[in-house]
Amino acid sequence: MPSYVITGVSKGLGWEFLTQLSSDPNNIVIGIVRNKPATDKRVAEELAGRRNITILAADLTNYNSLKTAASDAGAVTGGKLDYLIANAGSVSQYDAYDDIGTLGTQDPEKFTKQFHEILDTNVVGQVHLYNLFMPQILAGDVKKVILISSGMGDIEITKDLDLAVAPIYATSKAAANMITAKFSAQYKKDGVLFLSICPGMVEVGHFNQMSPEQAEKLPEMIAKFQRYNPHFKGPITPPESIKAVLSLVERSSVENGDGGDYMSHFGTRRWI
Ligand SMILES: NC(=O)c1ccc[n+]([C@@H]2O[C@H](COP(=O)([O-])OP(=O)(O)OC[C@H]3O[C@@H](n4cnc5c(N)ncnc54)[C@H](OP(=O)(O)O)[C@@H]3O)[C@@H](O)[C@H]2O)c1
Numbered sequence: 411m412p413s414y415v416i417t418g419v420s421k422g423l424g425w426e427f428l429t430q431l432s433s434d435p436n437n438i439v440i441g442i443v444r445n446k447p448a449t450d451k452r453v454a455e456e457l458a459g460r461r462n463i464t465i466l467a468a469d470l471t472n473y474n475s476l477k478t479a480a481s482d483a484g485a486v487t488g489g490k491l492d493y494l495i496a497n498a499g500s501v502s503q504y505d506a507y508d509d510i511g512t513l514g515t516q517d518p519e520k521f522t523k524q525f526h527e528i529l530d531t532n533v534v535g536q537v538h539l540y541n542l543f544m545p546q547i548l549a550g551d552v553k554k555v556i557l558i559s560s561g562m563g564d565i566e567i568t569k570d571l572d573l574a575v576a577p578i579y580a581t582s583k584a585a586a587n588m589i590t591a592k593f594s595a596q597y598k599k600d601g602v603l604f605l606s607i608c609p610g611m612v613e614v615g616h617f618n619q620m621s622p623e624q625a626e627k628l629p630e631m632i633a634k635f636q637r638y639n640p641h642f643k644g645p646i647t648p649p650e651s652i653k654a655v656l657s658l659v660e661r662s663s664v665e666n667g668d669g670g671d672y673m674s675h676f677g678t679r680r681w682i
Contacts (some may be wrong), residue, residue, distance in 0.1 A: 417495070480543050502524065507627040563585070609654075
């Protein structure tokens, strides 16, 4: 029975991973969330009867909570984990529509605080997550660790589109790609695939959280994406995105030379 641990299954793409993977009763699916009672309730209401789901509590910024979750997951899987999907992340609204020059000067203290918080979650937290689950991954049969990254972390698209928005989020994803590549460099010899995948631009409600000032900046960003891909029609749905990501996870391997790579849900460096 393939086993999966997925972080951030409370909502958005994590919930979609949980839904799709647990639809196969042969899969053992463990979701890690910050608010366990709320997710237990949602599972009971929307995925009732799926006995292959276990929800555990942990925060990426709290090492001891991650350590406990890893130990509890091991008790469910018998200490052998096939797939770790590092999906949870801080999708910052703070910097989503602004450039680094403005944010860094208008309130430098706030900027510094936000930068540390986002990096703690999106970078340092992933390092601890990977290390804590490594013994179980090494004991597993499949040995795949997937970071849900973002095309925003790509220097090429930033340069080509002069994409000044989301400077902290983009930096955190670029750094997370690098730590994923470093883990690949260390563990490829043991047969472990570490891979960073961008799920595409997906509608999960982030645009509903925009302030009126932020909404004014959205058309410029959309125009840039349309310049990048003239067929771009807007965000895709979570089911479309996660189906593509899971298919890519299945066909990627150390043997194919995918270890440490960074790619979109298309399996390329085209992001939308
Ligand atoms: N949606 C997109 O278009 C898109 C595009 C590219 C990449 N991504 C990536 O896809 C992943 C999922 O994003 P999403 O769009 O589904 O966003 P989302 O709806 O905001 O979900 C983020 C998830 O991460 C969890 N999380 C945040 N901080 C955490 C922490 N410190 N410890 C543990 N869990 C934490 C959240 O838990 P709570 O419920 O407790 O807040 C939530 O479950 C992220 O890594 C994001 O960067 C998304």
